[in-house]
Amino acid sequence: xxxxxxxxxxxxxxxxxxxxxxxxxxxxxxxxxxxxxxxxxxxxxxxxxxxxxxxxxxxxxxxxxxxxxxxxxxxxxxxxxxxxxxxxxxxxxxxxxxxxxxxxxxxxxxxxxxxxxxxxxxxxxxxxxxxxxxxxxxxxxxxxxxxxxxxxxxxxxxxxxxxxxxxxxxxxxxxxxxxxxxxxxxxxxxxxxxxxxxxxxxxxxxxxxxxxxxxxxxxxxxxxxxxxxxxxxxxxxxxxxxxxxxxxxxxxxxxxxxxxxxxxxxxxxxxxxxxxxxxxxxxxxxxxxxxxxxxxxxxxxxxxxxxxxxxxxxxxxxxxxxxxxxxxxxxxxxxxxxxx
Amino acid sequence: xxxxxxxxxxxxxxxxxxxxxxxxxxxxxxxxxxxxxxxxxxxxxxxxxxxxxxxxxxxxxxxxxxxxxxxxxxxxxxxxxxxxxxxxxxxxxxxxxxxxxxxxxxxxxxxxxxxxxxxxxxxxxxxxxxxxxxxxxxxxxxxxxxxxxxxxxxxxxxxxxxxxxxxxxxxxxxxxxxxxxxxxxxxxxxxxxxxxxxxxxxxxxxxxxxxxxxxxxxxxxxxxxxxxxxxxxxxxxxxxxxxxxxxxxxxxxxxxxxxxxxxxxxxxxxxxxxxxxxxxxxxxxxxxxxxxxxxxxxxxxxxxxxxxxxxxxxxxxxxxxxxxxxxxxxxxxxxxxxxxxxxxxxxxxxxxxxxxxxxxxxxxxxxxxxxxxxxxxxxxxxxxxxxxxxxxxxxxxxxxx
Numbered sequence: 050x051x052x053x054x055x056x057x058x059x060x061x062x063x064x065x066x067x068x069x070x071x072x073x074x075x076x077x078x079x080x081x082x083x084x085x086x087x088x089x090x091x092x093x094x095x096x097x098x099x100x101x102x103x104x105x106x107x108x109x110x111x112x113x114x115x116x117x118x119x120x121x122x123x124x125x126x127x128x129x130x131x132x133x134x135x136x137x138x139x140x141x142x143x144x145x146x147x148x149x150x151x152x153x154x155x156x157x158x159x160x161x162x163x164x165x166x167x168x169x170x171x172x173x174x175x176x177x178x179x180x181x182x183x184x185x186x187x188x189x190x191x192x193x194x195x196x197x198x199x200x201x202x203x204x205x206x207x208x209x210x211x212x213x214x215x216x217x218x219x220x221x222x223x224x225x226x227x228x229x230x231x232x233x234x235x236x237x238x239x240x241x242x243x244x245x246x247x248x249x250x251x252x253x254x255x256x257x258x259x260x261x262x263x264x265x266x267x268x269x270x271x272x273x274x275x276x277x278x279x280x281x282x283x284x285x286x287x288x289x290x291x292x293x294x295x296x297x298x299x300x301x302x303x304x305x306x307x308x309x310x311x312x313x314x315x316x317x318x319x320x321x322x323x324x325x326x327x328x329x330x331x332x333x334x335x336x337x338x339x340x341x342x343x344x345x346x347x348x349x350x351x352x353x354x355x356x357x358x359x360x361x362x363x364x365x366x367x368x369x370x371x372x373x374x375x376x377x378x379x380x381x382x383x384x385x386x387x388x389x
Numbered sequence: 390x391x392x393x394x395x396x397x398x399x400x401x402x403x404x405x406x407x408x409x410x411x412x413x414x415x416x417x418x419x420x421x422x423x424x425x426x427x428x429x430x431x432x433x434x435x436x437x438x439x440x441x442x443x444x445x446x447x448x449x450x451x452x453x454x455x456x457x458x459x460x461x462x463x464x465x466x467x468x469x470x471x472x473x474x475x476x477x478x479x480x481x482x483x484x485x486x487x488x489x490x491x492x493x494x495x496x497x498x499x500x501x502x503x504x505x506x507x508x509x510x511x512x513x514x515x516x517x518x519x520x521x522x523x524x525x526x527x528x529x530x531x532x533x534x535x536x537x538x539x540x541x542x543x544x545x546x547x548x549x550x551x552x553x554x555x556x557x558x559x560x561x562x563x564x565x566x567x568x569x570x571x572x573x574x575x576x577x578x579x580x581x582x583x584x585x586x587x588x589x590x591x592x593x594x595x596x597x598x599x600x601x602x603x604x605x606x607x608x609x610x611x612x613x614x615x616x617x618x619x620x621x622x623x624x625x626x627x628x629x630x631x632x633x634x635x636x637x638x639x640x641x642x643x644x645x646x647x648x649x650x651x652x653x654x655x656x657x658x659x660x661x662x663x664x665x666x667x668x669x670x671x672x673x674x675x676x677x678x679x680x681x682x683x684x685x686x687x688x689x690x691x692x693x694x695x696x697x698x699x700x701x702x703x704x705x706x707x708x709x710x711x712x713x714x715x716x717x718x719x720x721x722x723x724x725x726x727x728x729x730x731x732x733x734x735x736x737x738x739x740x741x742x743x744x745x746x747x748x749x750x751x752x753x754x755x756x757x758x759x760x761x762x763x764x765x766x767x768x769x770x771x772x773x774x775x776x777x778x779x780x781x782x783x784x785x786x787x788x789x790x
Contacts, residue, residue, distance in 0.1 A: 084512055171751075171755075174755065178758075179456075180511060180512055181456065181458045182754060182758060184458065184512070184515065185679070185683055185750075185754045186751055186754040186755060188676065188679075188750075189747050189748075189750040189751035189754060190747070190751060191747075192743060192744075192746065192747030192750070193744060193747035193748055193751065195743075195747075196741060196743045196744035196747060197744065199740075199741075200736045200741055200744065313673075317519060317523060317672060320516050320519070321516060321519075321520055324512075324513060324516050328512070328513075358531075358532045358535060359527065359528055359531050359532030359533075362524075362527035362528070362530075362531055362532070363524045363527050363528060366520040366521070366523055366524040366527075367524070369516075369517075369520050370505065370517065370520060370521070373509060373513060373517060374505065374508060377508075377509065377513075
């Protein structure tokens with residue numbers, strides 16, 4: 050029982066990352082009809098937002114200590130981050146410690162801006178072009194973004210630790226007689242993902258803006274004829290999707306140290322998730338993300354890998370192939386979307 | 390001649406002359422001059438030019454003609470590489486059985502994958518092929534290298550060991566490296582003329598010869614009724630189905646043919662260097678052949694070969710340019726300017742050459758959807774218009790909707 054629940058948690062954890070990226074991909078696809086191969090790069094940029102913030106907060110000046118000496122007897126140079134000198138050592142230290150959660154605030158405007166620039170500067174020109182061209186140009190963009198990040202931050206992974214208070218292990222289900230030890234940050238990641246997904250759905254469902262966007266997804270031309278500038282709203286949705294991917298990246302930093310190709314690694318899987326969920330279906334993307342995450346977690350158990358060796362590596366692709374061949378529109382795909 | 394019209398024949402002859410003289414043409418700078426680093430006429434790189442040329446020609450038969458964008462072609466390349474090395478391990482170092490088997494196995498593999506993936510089209514097809522390729526990569530990397538059934542040798546890569554059977558190998562008479570009837574693939578004839586040094590390599594000429602055959606076959610496919618059918622699939626598959634033609638056998642045939650080309654390229658990669666690794670199957674490798682084909686011009690005959698050559702050239706040459714070289718170039722400028730220029734160019738060369746590649750690729754997709762070949766045609770048309778002031782109407786391939 051404990052083992053099963055542990056795997057479910059593992060699956061939810063991996064699945065939340067898949068679901069968040071797939072949600073963004075589907076938002077872009079559903080609104081703009083563009084297949085965005087650069088979405089993984091947005092995830093990666095999000096993770097590097099928190100790296101940047103960490104570097105900014107750690108920016109420090111050197112003073113020469115008058116009392117302390119180093120082992121050679123020279124005066125010791127002490128590095129003090131600016132934040133510590135401004136807010137006092139304790140507050141400053143805890144600001145640095147909490148840099149990943151703070152990076153959420155830092156990343157939102159940056160990611161939205163990047164999304165706007167991408168859509169207005171590049172993707173706008175590709176609406177009328179074939180899907181193959183859209184795939185190709187965003188694939189090129191993904192390479193460029195990845196290489197820019199590599200040029201600035203190097204090729205090695207950079208640690209972005211979670212705050213001390215949240216980096217421990219939580220004991221779950223003690224009252225129910227279960228013994229599950231699980232890292233707190235991963236639990237937070239699951240909760241955060243659910244919050245974001247809920248937020249996006251609420252935004253689409255309960256605001257006028259969201260209503261217009263949904264109407265535009267259903268029939269873009271008619272909404273345009275009603276005198277609504279649907280393009281502007283779709284651009285906003287692109288920014289939103291970029292922000293969702295970026296936040297997924299920010300929060301993923303403490304789980305896996307960000308490196309420049311993490312986006313590509315996730316992108317392939319996220320595409321599979323989107324296709325399994327059904328192109329253009331938001332609930333489908335989220336559902337498929339969690340299902341595939343959980344399946345992958347169960348396939349990674351020793352029992353599964355000894356029964357069928359290597360199943361953990363291929364389970365997602367295998368499921369995708371089976372789903373696509375039996376339910377061509379994916380789990381929750383709608384009729385008429387990408388039916389060429 | 391050979392069933393080609395005059396224009397195609399001259400194209401084939403030009404390509405044949407260029408590939409046969411490549412060791413001369415690609416070495417325009419004397420060996421000890423400062424520009425020698427731009428020479429591409431060394432065997433390793435020339436082999437890559439023609440091998441990836443074959444890969445891209447094959448990919449173009451699928452993507453250029455039918456419009457099916459496969460993101461998993463590297464799987465066939467990998468299968469071909471593994472088959473070839475297995476022939477080395479079992480039979481001996483003669484490359485011909487290896488190359489033959491790599492074509493056969495990759496063809497069968499492509500048939501299997503094509504039967505499943507071609508049930509869908511568009512983006513679904515891309516993702517299905519991607520899924521299959523990633524699956525093959527994962528399998529080759531981990532499962533198929535377990536001690537009981539070691540097919541791929543996992544992370545180390547498949548290679549020939551001293552205790553392999555090699556039934557037909559005679560180490561007294563034959564070289565202990567891949568060879569063709571006793572002539573080692575690494576045998577290089579160096580010819581020095583003045584300051585120039587030219588290298589004529591057996592492996593290169595074998596690959597170049599095979600590439601010419603592949604190129605000839607590709608021309609025949611392009612000009613055949615079969616090629617016409619494939620173009621019909623690209624321009625409007627629905628309409629084709631309504632006229633009572635089942636397009637599946639045609640697309641499947643194209644898929645298998647392009648898979649065999651990829652397998653052949655993989656086999657040749659193993660033939661010039663008998664080591665096959667799983668990373669050849671990774672999706673970045675599939676992406677690379679897409680880049681090559683698009684950059685050169687999808688759907689054109691010569692485009693993919695051009696694209697493959699350019700990308701491999703830049704990969705090898707651009708990545709060699711470091712800061713010292715840049716300082717050397719700009720040393721005529723005043724100091725401040727020199728440093729500024731070096732800092733500006735630095736991110737785009739050396740380790741950052743992928744950035745240049747990405748930018749060029751984006752520009753090509755955006756402004757030149759027909760690739761470099763279309764660029765050349767446009768320039769040619771501009772020049773001829775200036776001469777004759779006659780507007781020619783380019784044949785449009787857009788569906789008439």
